[in-house]
Amino acid sequence: MRFAIGGRMLGHMTMRFPAGGRSPLPALLAAMVLVVPLRAQGTLDRSPNLPGGWVVGPGTIQFNFVHRFVRSPGPVRKVTNYPNFTAATSFLRGTTFGFNYASNSNLVQAYPNEWEFLARVAPLRQRSGFPVDLSVQGAYNLAADGVDAELSLARSIGPVRIIGVGRLLTDPGDGKDLTDAVVGGGGAIRLTRSLSLQGDYVSRTTLGTGEEAAWSAGLAVAIPGTPHTLSLHASNAGSGSLQGMSRGEDKTRYGFEFTIPLTLARFLGGARRATVPAAAAAAPGAVVDDAASVHTGMSNMQFLDGTLEVRAGAVVEWRNDDPLAHSVTADDLSFDSGNVASGTTWRYRFDRPGRYPFHCTPHPFMRGVIVVRE
Ligand SMILES: [Cu+2]
Structure with missing residues (x-):
């Protein structure tokens, strides 16, 4: 269920490294690969x-x-x-x-x-x-x-x-x-x-x-x-x-x-249309089940979807697959995740149709747009 949305989560590879203790080499290599362009x-x-x-x-x-x-x-x-x-x-x-x-x-x-x-x-x-x-x-x-x-x-x-x-x-x-x-x-x-x-x-x-x-x-x-x-x-x-x-x-x-x-990628990637039902049944503030949420994230110092279209009421969940913290911050500051630590997620419910450009505060070159349809 969780990965049925557009097949997107299956489509990108996620690399995991030991959190600590064992050989520092994989973490070191990951840091070299991912952090260099920062x-x-x-x-x-x-x-x-x-x-x-x-x-x-x-x-x-x-x-x-x-x-x-x-x-x-x-x-x-x-x-x-x-x-x-x-x-x-x-x-x-x-x-x-x-x-x-x-x-x-x-x-x-x-x-x-x-x-x-x-x-x-x-x-x-x-x-x-x-x-x-x-x-x-x-x-x-x-x-x-x-x-x-x-x-x-x-x-x-x-x-x-x-x-x-x-x-x-x-x-x-x-x-x-x-x-x-x-x-x-x-x-x-x-x-x-x-x-x-x-x-x-x-x-x-x-x-x-x-x-x-x-x-x-x-x-x-x-x-x-x-x-x-x-x-x-x-x-x-x-x-x-x-x-x-x-x-x-x-x-x-x-x-x-x-x-x-x-x-x-911002220009060649095109928009992804998430074919998720709007969370019509969910009242504001209610816990929304996974069927109504759209999964995306951050990886390799980029937001996975340059532009993501969802229906009003959808909950968008970002998962940070990088070894360092990112944020999901609306350009107009109407929402701000604060730091999303490595390996964790942050979700936000979009109720009002509109266009919501956002960026990562620590890495302002990381940018994305959520387009909320009626
Ligand atoms: Cu970032």
């Missing part, structure tokens, strides 16, 4: 010039826009924009690949349009028991015509996240034989769940003429009810490539970064 897709847990090893989940395309502006001194006061655009996706959890494009790069005079193709892997995470989040990025920069690399270590201590990087850069100057070594540090402090302060300092061993160590300072905010984050910041660095984030100049640029995660 952090820092947005701007809150990193700083403007330190990616902090962010990776996206499979089926997600991440678009990040950075625009930094410089105003020249008077009397001209010309404002120059330094736009940078990052697009990245993943086919394998814990990895990300994509590109950075800077359309007003001053890395190499002859190449104002700087392209960087990048691949990043984040094999070890603090949440899976490792002391730090470790990630490695390799990149090919078309303007510099060479390969760059970054090793990033990050550790969260309460609301503070500390990030350290080491980079090796091809020298885009005269000789291709030279390699720049870069060391940087920084991080972010969460003031609230959706607001953080951040900054970094990135130093290179061989600074060219007019170059300085790169720095940045900013404020990041998660935009309520959306999967987007915004950072407002100042920096003396230009593009978002490993090269660009490692080179400072003697002028301060003011700008922003806006992050857009596109979850393809």
Whole structure:
């Protein structure tokens, strides 16, 4: 009876791991697989010039826009924009690949349009028991015509996240034989769940003429009810490539970064129509039997049904199959489950026809919609 609804519950595999005691390995692997995409897709847990090893989940395309502006001194006061655009996706959890494009790069005079193709892997995470989040990025920069690399270590201590990087850069100057070594540090402090302060300092061993160590300072905010984050910041660095984030100049640029995660399942998944009878017999507040409830849930950092149609009076039950807590929170806050712990369920009865978009408070990129029909 319980699983007869649309066959949906039979259709997805549920993995269970020992709650404790025995080998920590399965739990550790589960945490690595499931938790990796969680952090820092947005701007809150990193700083403007330190990616902090962010990776996206499979089926997600991440678009990040950075625009930094410089105003020249008077009397001209010309404002120059330094736009940078990052697009990245993943086919394998814990990895990300994509590109950075800077359309007003001053890395190499002859190449104002700087392209960087990048691949990043984040094999070890603090949440899976490792002391730090470790990630490695390799990149090919078309303007510099060479390969760059970054090793990033990050550790969260309460609301503070500390990030350290080491980079090796091809020298885009005269000789291709030279390699720049870069060391940087920084991080972010969460003031609230959706607001953080951040900054970094990135130093290179061989600074060219007019170059300085790169720095940045900013404020990041998660935009309520959306999967987007915004950072407002100042920096003396230009593009978002490993090269660009490692080179400072003697002028301060003011700008922003806006992050857009596109979850393809939201667009390709379509709506599921739950063919359940409305709980006509059940009075408000009454215990509703399973026949009148619709089962769905959370798994792999997503709500199983992007859009779920039910009839008025139906009870929707969410089961959390992830190893970490999620919430089911209406965008207009008309309902809120609070934390739904791993392996537990939460149910809510929808009496009034309408459209109820909801999200997960800890992971705002997790979104779904309940459509209640007459
Ligand atoms: Cu969640």
